[in-house]
Amino acid sequence: MFDADDLPELMLALVPELLLFLVLLVMTIVAIVQRRRIGGTASGLAASGLGIMALLSLFQAFWYTFGIRWVLSEGGFSEYTTVFAIVSIVTRLIYLVGLGLVVGAIFVRRPNAEAIPAPQPQQPVY
Numbered sequence: 001m002f003d004a005d006d007l008p009e010l011m012l013a014l015v016p017e018l019l020l021f022l023v024l025l026v027m028t029i030v031a032i033v034q035r036r037r038i039g040g041t042a043s044g045l046a047a048s049g050l051g052i053m054a055l056l057s058l059f060q061a062f063w064y065t066f067g068i069r070w071v072l073s074e075g076g077f078s079e080y081t082t083v084f085a086i087v088s089i090v091t092r093l094i095y096l097v098g099l100g101l102v103v104g105a106i107f108v109r110r111p112n113a114e115a116i117p118a119p120q121p122q123q124p125v126y
Contacts, residue, residue, distance in 0.1 A: 010065050017061035024054035031105075042108040049101030056094050063087060 028050040035043035071083045
């Protein structure tokens, strides 16, 4: 399926996605390990969101290296544009779900965290 001449292009497609996968995997593990410190709900949301994004980066590595060529060889350019549009929309939606879970983890209140009182207006000094 691939020639030796294709190796630089494959590496250019694979390396960034695999580095992203490793970073997201480490962040997922840190979120799970820090469960007691950041709270169970926040840890679960963060680990879920980061895990979704890690799996998505693996899919994108596969898509960039094998999927695009497979679609071009099977269906041609007109089919490629349709499949590419569908894959792009679906991967962006999945990424937004993962990112939403991570952002949700930021706003979840930690257990035993005291509420910060709202600032009270200062009384003028006469």
